[in-house]
Amino acid sequence: MVQPYKHEPLTDFSIEANRQAYLQALKTIEGELGKDYDLVIGGEKVSTEDRIISVNPANKQEVIGRVSKANQELAEIAMQAAVEAFKTWKKTKPEVRADVLFKAAAIIRRRKHEFSALMTKEAGKPWSEADADTAEGIDFLEYYGRQMLALKNGMSVQSRPNEHNRYGYIPLGVGVIISPWNFPFAIMAGTTVAAIVSGNTVLLKPASTTPVIAAKFVEVMEEAGLPKGVLNFVPGSGSEVGDYLVDHKDTRFISFTGSREVGLRIFERSSKISEGQIWMKRLIAEMGGKDTIVVDSEADLELAAQSIVASAFGFSGQKCSACSRAVVVEDVYEQVLNRVVELTNQLTVGDPSDISNFMGPVNDHGAFKKIMEYIEVGKQEGKLMTGGEGDSSKGFFIQPTVFADLDRKARLMQEEIFGPVVGFTKAKNFDEAIEIANNTEYGLTGAVISRNRAHIEQAREDFHVGNLYINRGCTGAIVGYQPFGGFNMSGTDSKAGGPDYLLLHMQAKTTSEMF
Structure with missing residues (x-):
């Protein structure tokens, strides 16, 4: 029986000790301003001359960090690293994959204010909004880990005399994760780990205004024991790197959160079959709202x-x-x-x-x-x-x-x-x-x-x-209380943080044996 998870509590900033802890975290982040962050491809750090300069939207002169920028050549190397890593990651036990998420959640929980303070600086999030964003990210890690444990044995189907049938779930392949700037930790982390815990390997292309928080998350996943090549960090331009990966014959699915315009563009591009492609790409899209x-x-x-x-x-x-x-x-x-x-x-x-x-x-x-x-x-x-x-x-x-x-x-x-x-x-x-x-x-x-x-x-x-x-x-x-996703032009109603979200990253396989 998988233990249920109660969501991460929000910080009570009326308590003086919590206020002081957050102020200290802001000081820590200020001490790291302007640092360089590398791409991560196949577990190796890759530095490029071309950089995304992340600035504080509350103070345009303040540089949060300088993040290496992927191009098509590096995106291709990352894709091949993900294809190679999938061969072993897909066979890794679901329990092991879930444990990576639980370990990452524990690391982030210990450094909770640091992640929130970084969002205050990089995304312009007020304290309570940033704190809720970090808590939601922790919730996704804990919830999806548990969901994978609940799904690992598949679903029961009927068998007949002298026949045994099984119905289980296997991962899809390489996924491209295109995450937004408005929930630069929670949605970025949630969409990434849902794909990973389901047995897929991923290329993460975060929003260009909030890449530093994503770089920090990639470090945490490495620290939590994620094998090389499972998570590849490739920030870059949507028109150059994004389109290239969406069109790629080896991309099995795309998980996108962002605007209606970009979502529809991805929907159209991902529906076209590239040379050598042997599947229809799956699209998980969370778009706009009114x-x-x-x-x-x-x-x-x-x-x-x-x-x-x-x-x-x-x-x-x-x-x-x-x-x-x-x-x-x-x-x-x-x-x-x-x-x-x-x-x-x-x-x-x-x-x-x-x-x-x-x-x-x-x-x-x-x-x-x-x-x-x-x-x-x-x-x-x-x-x-x-x-x-x-x-x-x-x-x-x-x-x-x-x-x-x-x-x-x-x-x-x-x-x-x-x-x-x-x-x-x-x-x-x-x-x-x-x-x-x-x-x-x-x-x-x-x-x-x-x-x-x-x-x-x-x-x-x-x-x-x-x-x-x-x-x-x-x-x-x-997460786990109000699964989230919408109808019509709001996307594919993927219901992030819900009981069937991981199934979008897997495919069902029936095996039948006669005795």
Whole structure:
């Protein structure tokens, strides 16, 4: 019997000792700024002249690290190392593979604040957001290790007299992991170890704005005893290295988390058969969201306002699950809107190294420019209630922004902004609120705030999202508790942190023996 796992607790920063520990971790990270990090190919460190320069989005002058950059030639060497390592790793006992994850989780747990502090610096994550990211990464390691132990003997099937049948799972092969910058530890680690514990070998291409945290994770996996060639670290350009690996005949599957545009590009490219390729590539994709909190007339209005603010502005709205649309039944519209504006005006924006700041910067200049352009669109489409200003002189800071009275078809209500912007739309009644909530090409998360049991059940059936939350915000899925993934243009509904996620990295084999 595999022992169940309770998720990693979040750090209570109201305790002085915990605050001091985090401040010390920030000092440790500051002492390592500007270091060089190598590629890892077949277990060997490879240094290149061409580097990805990772900077602090809260302070553009501060270089976090300089990470060697892979090109197509190095990507090919890494691919062959992964192909070779697969021959032995696929035959390694599942228990041994799981133990590597458990050891890595223990190492990270001991250095938890160090990983979180690095995210505060490299990704601009405030303390609590960074702490939750690290905790989620630990959860993925523990959960997927246990899931592999539960799946290792396959599933029972029927046998007949003089015949014995077995149904088991075998790994796929070499996987390409393309991870995002917004959960630079949790999603990067989770997608990587799910593939590895299932018996596959991988090439990890992390986001170019957060490669240092990925480099640190690769070091941990080595320390945990992962054999050479199982995990190859190949940061580089999406158009050069990413496309090359997605197209490669030896790539068996791609695990991608990121934007709709890039996801669809990978979907199209991975469906084409390269010369010498003898399988259809499998794609695991988690893409964007345009997530709605619906507020019923029969709702706890304070809970509604708090949920909207926390879900819209946590980590500057840079989550695919963030609330970017509030659809409120007209009877309570003004009350909820006004309370959200009040709460938003209390939020502090600044350097996330300072615990008193609720919000830090957005990811980089590209994100800053895109979000500010959407704010200009919002001024044409609706009524700016608060926020709307940005300052990129030192870092990429944007004030939390609320727009009211938007049409359901407005760009602000349809397009993913990925920033601290929430739009309000009025609904005549609950039926119309659900209709508006579903009026998007995405289907990732959503929330309903209501005391009406019939309305709650109606939402459960009719609100078309992969993760529906009732009487809480629409962000913050916990591994093993709320398996995460969405419908439509939100991806392949892969349900990360769920009971069937590892199966996406394996294939079933039936053997039948006559006696």
